[in-house]
Amino acid sequence: MTSRSSYHHGDLRQAVLAAALDVIATEGPGALSLRDLARRAGVSHAAPAHHFKDRTGLLTAIAAQGYGLLAETLAGTTELSERGVRYVRFAAAHPAHFQVMFQPGLLRADDPDLLAAKERAAAELRAGVAGLEGVPDARTAGIAAWSLAHGFATLLLTHNVDAALGDRNPEEYFRALAGLLFDGRAPRPSTADGA
Template structure:
């Protein structure tokens, strides 16, 4: 994925996802990202400052994508959408919920996180139902991604949907 002219920031964030999926977040280095993008080793630092700055932008992008994925008002399907996001963007999912990896007080990150929370909770001021649903969907996605969930011969989205229905037997869609 050599960078030629255009959006280096986007190329570096895509390289970040690939690097994390290949070797994990602990092995991520700005120098490796520069090599992957075909730019000087100083280019990632110019855009992000340091590894934490890069991961801050990466997590913010993930929260933005999650907010988009959660659009809708069907509670069960939002849970499935959450799992779909986690399975399709595992590197983002790994970083987003690890504030020890990034600048958790970054304004762009806070805005993106708030946007995904708003999508998850909607107008619910109590937030209890949303927190319960999030906990269940997040737990399922985490267990699935780690390989610890049984029934891996099934489609994970169908399985998630079936499990979520067990928690809401009156759901008819």
């Protein structure tokens, strides 16, 4: 349990967010309870409601924070495949945020902080396809690239590609997938396949 001294100087909001991220990472968003989070923070059960109003407000704050972190992670490169790698890196580093961000039924869709953070992340995603040459439909190319990165990140977080990855770095594995699909570079057959 977090002691009262751990959130002095106005850190209660961050303490509740951190506790919520821990719960989501281990038990999923369905396990969140403001009452339980208050207990973990060592405050009255009404204290978290002061910052988030309710569970939906808390999840919305987590999603907004996640989209902001995603935008920061994507910034700084113009190469589409590197943005995909960074997307996968974000998901691996922030699995609880990732779980919440893409579940609109859990969120307050009209929240101004959420809308602003989503737009920053979307702008970074769009920037990855803006400079592609020879692509007649940048929007469709963007959705294809996002689908690949998001799908791989989801499979990674749910351990559905563990066997395929083996001891390979997930970012390098994603680079190979992106190269295969977007650059037309087919992987060389392994000798184990008889080729």
